[in-house]
Amino acid sequence: MPNAGLDSGTYTSYLMHQMPAEPGAVSAATCISARDVSRWFGDNHVLDGVDLDVSLHRRLGIVGASGGGKSTLLSLIGGLDEPDEGMVSVQGCEKAADRLARCALMPQRDLLMPWRLAIDNAGLALENKGISRKDARARVKPMFERFGLAGAELRRPGELSGGMRQRIAFLRTLLAEKEVLLLDEPFGALDSLTRAGMQDWLSSALDAEPRTVVLVTHDVEEALLLCNEVVVMSARPGRIMDRIQVSLPKEGTHREIVAQPEFVALRERALEALET
């Protein structure tokens, strides 16, 4: 792991900024890597010298103010956009098309298609790959049962609650069968109660189906709960202000974890970095 042992607050951030890893020096376990990435939209300087490393099957959280280029960073990783400066690679591939082939994006709004049944929404990527609808359904059906969606298969998206729609959107992303999941504020549109339930659900879903995850959120608690590492980004131009290694005992309920002193300390540190 590239960042092992470096977890002492702003010092870490200082070190990371002073000594970016050698370009091209990608360790075997590194899945996503970004070096000195900058991006402008016209005169808007959106990202400035961002360095990232995410190892295989680890989860990186990106928190920051809105307009801080978090979603842009996701697009860059996913091959939907190219950096103006610097380099992004996914599983060693730098070409946009190759990155695109390795990443699946879950947008903030669920974007379920009202003309497809719930089960066919989840199986969209399978059908896109040329699998027949019947076979796709056969593949998706057990997933619905495993992920608390049993009975919703033949519903239209309009009949489902926000939480269920978000689960289907996540399944759809998962079923693209790609190594990297890019989650852009996946629960941003949910109320806080549903949100807490969905965080538990996502965490167990990812334990069952391990992937490399980049999660963009404005919710520090969500990032700390779901991720192994959290980077805090500044407002425009987006720079990385702090990198926080998260190693919390994941035992106990949502409320118990959030109340632990270690958790509170990490949250305070992240919020402090956000304010600077």
Add this chain to the structure above:
Amino acid sequence: MSAEVQDPAVEAVTSARRAKKPEGRFARPARFARTYGLSLLVVLLLLGIWEVISRTGKVKDYILPAPDQVLSELWNDWGLVYRSATWVTFQEMFIGFLIATAAGLGIAMLLHWSPVLRRAIYPLLIASQTIPIVVLAPILAIIMGYNIGPKLVVVALVCFFPIAINTLDGLRSVDEEYVRMMRTLHGTRWLTFRRIELPSAMPSFFSGMRVSAAFAPVGAVFGEFSGSNDGLGFVMLQAGPQLQTTRVFAAVLLLTVMSILLVLAVSFSERLIAPWAHQPRRNT
């Protein structure tokens, strides 16, 4: 933690469906009455006033025949005058409308796919609407003769534009976020078109069709005015100078009914083909 999470939301959905049931079999008539009841009342009221005015005898019945006179004219002369005329006009209207639908959808898809064609043709398409199409009818009659051909062309020209423009707008207004997501889910350009753009454009396509359906009889009648020997337009053309005003009114009534039926047929096909267009949306 295990992945088998039970969700109260599943339960909520099932109970919501249960709650829908007790509306019972009078639900549809009740909804119909709520939606159209007042408009029907206004129509009946206007017809009543009209009937009263005509009955007082202050207005000559060759100027304004009473509604009941129009109805009895229709009833008495149906077999003699109206049956074949209605059938002829219906064919012109319906086939012309189908041609317009196919052409409108085709052109919209072509212009959506090719930016070059869009730049070349879209402005011309808009400009073409400044030509009063119905006055082209006499020219078409000269070129194509007295058969059904020129009528189909006029109907198709009148109906084509709203369908093409609405469909094109629908195709182009697809949320960019869908397209980005689709790219990361193994979606090609063609699959994005088939699975995202085309279905999301369906509601606009059908609104275009509905607008056009209301124009279609106008096109057919103007086609007949410019040269024909049958059809409701021909009946009106013959009856007018002979002061058979009741006959003109009867033809207008038949045209109105045909127009309404065509609009209803479009709405019905929309329910079959794009049922999502009228579904309530939540949590978006």
